[in-house]
Amino acid sequence: MSAYVEVTDLRRVFDVSKPWLNRVIEREPRRFLTAVDRVGFEIVKGETFAIVGESGSGKSTVARMVVGLLPPSAGEVRIANVSMTDPRQAAARRRLRARIQMIFQDPYASMNPRWRVGRIIAEPIRAFDLIKGEAAIRARVGELLGLVGLHADDARKYPHAFSGGQRQRIAIARALASQAEFLVGDEPTSALDVSVQAQILNLMRDLQDRLGLTYLFISHNLAVVRHMATRVGVMYLGRLVEVAPSRDLFARPRHPYTRMLLDAVPDLAHVGRARTPVSGEIPNPIDPPPGCTFNPRCPLANDRCRTEVPALLDGVACHAVQEGRD
Amino acid sequence: MTEPVLSVRDLTVAFATRRGLLTAIDRVSFDIGRGEILGVVGESGAGKSVTGSAVIGLIDPPGRVAGGEIRLGGERIDTLSPAEMRRVRGKRIGMIFQDPLTSLDPLFRVGDQIVETLRTHTGLSARAARARAIDLLAEVGIPAPERRIDGYPHEFSGGMRQRVVIALALAAEPELIIADEPTTALDVSVQAQIITLLKRLCRDHGTAVMLVTHDMGVIAEAADRVAVMYAGRLAEIGPVASVVRDPHHPYAVGLMGAIPTLSQDADRLSQIPGAMPRLTAIPPGCAFNPRCPKVFARCRVDRPEPLPVGPSRVACHLYDKAARAA
Numbered sequence: 171m172s173a174y175v176e177v178t179d180l181r182r183v184f185d186v187s188k189p190w191l192n193r194v195i196e197r198e199p200r201r202f203l204t205a206v207d208r209v210g211f212e213i214v215k216g217e218t219f220a221i222v223g224e225s226g227s228g229k230s231t232v233a234r235m236v237v238g239l240l241p242p243s244a245g246e247v248r249i250a251n252v253s254m255t256d257p258r259q260a261a262a263r264r265r266l267r268a269r270i271q272m273i274f275q276d277p278y279a280s281m282n283p284r285w286r287v288g289r290i291i292a293e294p295i296r297a298f299d300l301i302k303g304e305a306a307i308r309a310r311v312g313e314l315l316g317l318v319g320l321h322a323d324d325a326r327k328y329p330h331a332f333s334g335g336q337r338q339r340i341a342i343a344r345a346l347a348s349q350a351e352f353l354v355g356d357e358p359t360s361a362l363d364v365s366v367q368a369q370i371l372n373l374m375r376d377l378q379d380r381l382g383l384t385y386l387f388i389s390h391n392l393a394v395v396r397h398m399a400t401r402v403g404v405m406y407l408g409r410l411v412e413v414a415p416s417r418d419l420f421a422r423p424r425h426p427y428t429r430m431l432l433d434a435v436p437d438l439a440h441v442g443r444a445r446t447p448v449s450g451e452i453p454n455p456i457d458p459p460p461g462c463t464f465n466p467r468c469p470l471a472n473d474r475c476r477t478e479v480p481a482l483l484d485g486v487a488c489h490a491v492q493e494g495r496d
Numbered sequence: 497m498t499e500p501v502l503s504v505r506d507l508t509v510a511f512a513t514r515r516g517l518l519t520a521i522d523r524v525s526f527d528i529g530r531g532e533i534l535g536v537v538g539e540s541g542a543g544k545s546v547t548g549s550a551v552i553g554l555i556d557p558p559g560r561v562a563g564g565e566i567r568l569g570g571e572r573i574d575t576l577s578p579a580e581m582r583r584v585r586g587k588r589i590g591m592i593f594q595d596p597l598t599s600l601d602p603l604f605r606v607g608d609q610i611v612e613t614l615r616t617h618t619g620l621s622a623r624a625a626r627a628r629a630i631d632l633l634a635e636v637g638i639p640a641p642e643r644r645i646d647g648y649p650h651e652f653s654g655g656m657r658q659r660v661v662i663a664l665a666l667a668a669e670p671e672l673i674i675a676d677e678p679t680t681a682l683d684v685s686v687q688a689q690i691i692t693l694l695k696r697l698c699r700d701h702g703t704a705v706m707l708v709t710h711d712m713g714v715i716a717e718a719a720d721r722v723a724v725m726y727a728g729r730l731a732e733i734g735p736v737a738s739v740v741r742d743p744h745h746p747y748a749v750g751l752m753g754a755i756p757t758l759s760q761d762a763d764r765l766s767q768i769p770g771a772m773p774r775l776t777a778i779p780p781g782c783a784f785n786p787r788c789p790k791v792f793a794r795c796r797v798d799r800p801e802p803l804p805v806g807p808s809r810v811a812c813h814l815y816d817k818a819a820r821a822a
Contacts, residue, residue: 392758438740
């Protein structure tokens with residue numbers, strides 16, 4: 171089966187230098203932050219690929235580059251065999267755009283409060299000129315609202331009349347309005363209460379089954395990822411450290427960081443568990459440690475880990491695992 | 497049984513608004529014993545934070561404690577004057593809030609902030625207070641405390657800042673600590689460190705802790721007992737193992753089922769239909785009745801009181817033996 175989304179050697183560098191005058195006076199060099207470093211993965215049609223990581227791991231930056239909200243510094247994103255960066259494929263890319271949509275974390279910030287819900291959902295239909303005629307557009311909006319569990323009459327209301335979970339349903343309806351087949355969700359349920367989160371996660375899975383959608387799901391919540399994902403990529407400080415089918419990753423984590431993360435998550439099954447928490451915090455991404463970025467916190471680190479960046483081989487980027495020292 | 501550190505009886509908090517009196521907390525009762533961690537959970541708007549604010553006497557007008565009583569070590573504190581309450585806060589009740597940046601003054605060195613608290617509440621000399629501050633920072637796991645004591649809050653990472661806040665809360669050796677979402681702003685690996693620290697300190701000092709959070713995983717690991725709140729009322733309170741593994745109240749059952757966990761494969765999460773009612777529109781009878789799968793006639797008219805069920809107390813007519821016998 172060929173991949174629907176192919177991401178190769180994706181890299182994004184942000185210039186975080188002080189203003190020119192400060193640099194001259196304080197004799198400081200330019201500073202760069204490598205938010206995403208040589209990240210590559212594939213997503214098969216109809217599956218859910220999840221990226222987990224803590225804050226600053228670069229997972230949202232990857233999502234933004236995949237949908238085209240942020241140009242990569244290097245590397246390539248191909249969706250349905252169309253390069254998202256090659257200028258020669260601009261026309262094909264324009265046709266593809268409607269098929270790729272994003273669902274954001276904050277359902278309060280991702281909608282224009284002065285627009286009625288009907289207009290919000292119809293915007294992609296009008297922008298891509300998919301349906302002619304107001305009556306037909308209105309019918310389609312009603313149909314979309316029904317699809318996400320709202321009522322066609324809700325199109326007349328403004329976003330403020332809805333709760334967070336209902337707004338996230340509207341955001342999903344808007345994403346589906348242009349007949350999207352690939353949805354990128356950047357923490358789509360993190361702002362919601364658990365009972366509402368369950369509603370939205372169930373809705374996303376139902377829609378995937380009915381419409382054959384492909385998801386890229388970004389989250390810091392491992393339990394949510396386990397529930398949603400077919401395959402999971404774990405990011406740490408801008409690099410993908412492990413990629414594995416969801417079942418394998420949670421049953422047999424291989425990278426020391428994945429193991430640490432799974433051990434650290436407070437979980438309902440761990441009532442009164444005594445634990446030995448991992449020490450240390452994520453280093454500053456402007457000045458990451460040389461070699462494997464996880465080496466200062468890793469129990470298996472040796473001299474090679476402190477100098478040489480491990481490559482992602484067979485789903486895991488770790489010298490210790492590759493040498494059989496784990 | 498010895499006297500509980502904190503005893504809350506029929507606490508009612510009301511906010512006077514233009515639309516009338518909103519009851520944010522409606523006759524809530526609970527105790528916390530020495531060295532015990534009581535987890536208070538609920539979704540946003542359930543009243544968990546307001547309960548914490550009421551205990552420390554920080555309900556802002558137009559809100560006010562409209563009924564019930566709060567006793568700290570047997571002594572009523574809800575009737576104290578603001579000046580008297582100021583002497584209780586910080587000395588007898590410590591506080592830890594979600595965002596460590598807002599609870600520290602960015603313009604003062606962290607050591608000065610701890611010394612100020614110590615000198616205000618314990619009357620130590622400046623030199624003794626500084627020595628004690630260094631001990632406190634060491635106790636909460638800050639490396640090189642004799643050097644870090646002169647750092648400013650911005651020089652600390654999120655996890656380290658929260659440790660400083662915990663040191664500050666512990667400074668005057670309070671009987672009770674109110675921790676409102678203390679780990680929500682932190683990454684999971686750091687979150688685990690803070691939970692472990694809080695548990696250890698609470699055990700070592702015999703401090704009672706009221707841990708307010710929406711994260712059931714944190715509660716499952718940290719708390720001894722759990723109170724589940726819904727629409728300003730207590731739905732269920734009991735030992736953590738019982739509430740998490742074998743909840744009784746239909747809301748608690750739905751809540752636990754809605755949380756994805758790392759250890760079980762559920763194809764669908766159980767979801768509670770609808771959302772929590774707004775405070776302006778709490779239904780008569782049991783507040784949960786419009787969403788409850790087991791609702792019957794009495795639930796719509798008669799408000800259930802918390803009654804003992806096994807080791808817990810549950811506010812649900814299903815468990816009212818007297819009613820069933822009749």
